[in-house]
């Protein structure tokens with residue numbers, strides 16, 4: 001048996017995004033539904049010849065305060081919230097001349113778009129919708145009697161329902177759930193904007209809380225699309241946009257290739273965040289969210305060749321990121337190996353023509369590079385809640401380094417150490433990186449023991465040398481970076497055995513003295529950064 005349908009008699013349309021408005025109003029009019037509407041929406045309808053009554057005529061109260069108060073009156077909210085099945089509600093509505101409103105269609109002031117356009121704070125604040133969310137929430141609360149629409153994407157199904165005799169209770173309840181999710185996300189965006197502004201001015205609230213991490217945190221996102229599956233085939237997944245326009249996946253256009261999977265998105269984000277650390281032309285190859293080759297050079301061609309040399313075996317099926325426009329010659333080189341995704345700020349026409357030959361290869365163009373110094377939160381779910389922390393935007397500069405050994409590093413060792421430490425920030429802990437000539441030559445990632453990471457990285461250097469037809473491991477004469485301090489001298493000894501001549505690490509172990517002594521004994525240079533880059 002089909003559920004009873006409710007045909008509306010009066011609808012209120014108040015929309016910022018006028019898309020689909022005329023079709024919706026036409027369908028309502030065709031069913032004899034009276035339409036009430038606010039300023040700009042009413043004007044659009046009237047100009048198209050749709051019969052419409054201004055809200056101000058309906059309420060007998062003008063829109064005031066530059067539109068800050070249009071619908072915030074009892075004749076609107078009473079008409080939406082009054083329960084038709086409660087005699088006292090009906091009686092009070094009659095007493096106060098409040099006519100029932102059975103459909104509320106509102107879409108809100110474009111707050112996120114206003115912020116993203118770089119508008120000044122005053123304009124952002126004026127784009128905080130107050131009356132709209134109030135009506136959506138009133139209508140959603142009274143879903144028993146009222147149908148609520150908050151997006152043009154809902155109009156077609158609603159028009160179909162109208163033509164079938166009205167909405168069912170189940171349909172109204174589902175629309176109410178969407179409306180509450182929509183207003184919650186809208187408010188979360190606003191609170192995030194306020195918190196960010198407060199944090200930027202180093203403000204604390206009256207309880208001395210750091211407003212970077214507010215007492216209550218709501219995550220807002222709009223589902224961009226369902227993904228085929230999650231990390232594994234039995235997991236469901238979707239990508240939610242948070243409204244920020246940070247250069248990267250959110251701003252990227254996909255120029256070709258299959259749809260991006262969950263793992264593609266995760267790995268591509270890791271690759272692009274790492275390549276954005278460098279100002280020289282740089283190439284990054286990522287597998288399973290860890291880099292397997294990173295290099296800077298005078299050109300992208302040079303950088304790509306050096307990055308690939310680090311671990312050509314792992315690079316197969318990798319995600320490749322560049323921080324300069326991808327040109328034809330580089331595209332030609334990259335397309336010689338099987339690659340899943342390429343991401344770059346720009347892809348030239350010549351490069352596009354070359355990459356088009358690889359039908360499955362996904363190519364993304366972001367339009368720009370993000371700043372590695374950007375603030376913001378990184379969030380991780382754990383059972384019973386989530387952990388929030390400020391993004392790791394730490395950047396160690398040469399001035400902050402403390403030389404702790406008898407031997408000073410040479411200028412080229414110093415440059416390579418800073419390069420390697422920057423890479424280490426993007427490698428799962430424990431991370432040990434060997435680098436030479438602004439290129440990684442061995443990466444050890446994600447081991448439970450730092451000595452194991454050092455050994456794995458050294459073995460990678462041996463394998464890479466063999467693949468390149470060289471006798472000496474690539475780690476010979478390199479520098480090494482460790483994401484956290486060496487707790488014992490054994491990790492450092494392993495790095496020295498691999499051929500590193502200089503080491504960069506945070507320092508801070510209670511056995512630093514032993515570690516420094518081992519470095520001095522081997523005659524290598526070692527610097528402390530005072531900053532750790534764990535990544536889990």
Ligand SMILES: NC(=O)c1ncn([C@@H]2O[C@H](COP(=O)(O)O)[C@@H](O)[C@H]2O)c1NC=O
Pocket residue numbers: 014015016017037038039040041042067068069070071072106107108109128129130131132133
């Ligand atoms: N102030 C109010 O009472 C109020 N009532 C509706 N609005 C918003 O005004 C907009 C539509 O305005 P117009 O129809 O004038 O283009 C909608 O986004 C709606 O959410 C309001 N504006 C903001 O708070």
